[in-house]
Amino acid sequence: MNNENKKREENIWTLDFLPRGHPEDDRPSYKKDALIQGIGEDYFMLLEAVPKEDKTVSQYDKLYIGSGERDIVDHVKRRIGYSDLTHSAQIELPYVLEEIIKDKEDKFVKFFNDAQPVTTRQHMLELLPGIGKKLMWNILDERDKKDFDSFKDLSERVGGVHNPEKVIAKRIMEEIKGEDIKYHLFLEKD
Missing domain, CATH: 2.40.50.140 (Nucleic acid-binding proteins)
Incomplete structure (x- = not known):
């Protein structure tokens, strides 16, 4: 490289x-x-x-x-x-990820505003833990009206999306651990 x-x-x-x-x-x-x-x-x-x-x-x-x-x-x-990682580092990782995500909130709100389908049958938003078809369509309908400007805005406009930073942190944890990940949203494949 x-x-x-x-x-x-x-x-x-x-x-x-x-x-x-x-x-x-x-x-x-x-x-x-x-x-x-x-x-x-x-x-x-x-x-x-x-x-x-x-x-x-x-x-x-x-x-x-x-x-x-x-x-x-x-x-x-x-x-x-x-x-x-040490056991202590593994325990702290999800909490530190949440802090990073909150610190860079604009970047992750942009993800919700820009997320696209990955195949004809699956959308990037569905790859986030806890987001299925129904919730994905609610997010897409709301962002069509107006882009989200914060996690708070996202949570208030789309019922069912509570603590978006925790949802993103869980997905990043899955990608870090390499748990049967076909599509990477936040980490690049090595």
Whole structure:
């Protein structure tokens, strides 16, 4: 792959901070680096990063990892999979996803406004957990009248769509875990 086309995260949100390194790393303590396990806010990449010396972080911290000077992160160590996350990071992931989605609400409201059919029989909206044909048609009818301008607007105009951020977070979790996903809405296939 050409480096120019390589997608890079600018920020990660902290899922877990491991001041003594990963517990499954069997090297002596003095050889282990502190680790941050996090998720990128643009492409939802799971990453491990090494903080600068004497820096600590908390769960839900948003950390800059882009090019140039970084305050907290020294370097990104590697991209990881869901199974590489600590148990604590796995538990926090859905909640951190909801925070990212709320933080980037405009992007996800745009998804509801722009979603299209993926086949002649299935629509992107139906791929979201809890949205079937009837609810999909209600969303499409309402957006034909006027685009949604917020999650609150969506919830008020379409009965049955409560907490859209939770619905999207569940779908992103399915895509991260790779649970029989034929169509990717929010993550790119590797």
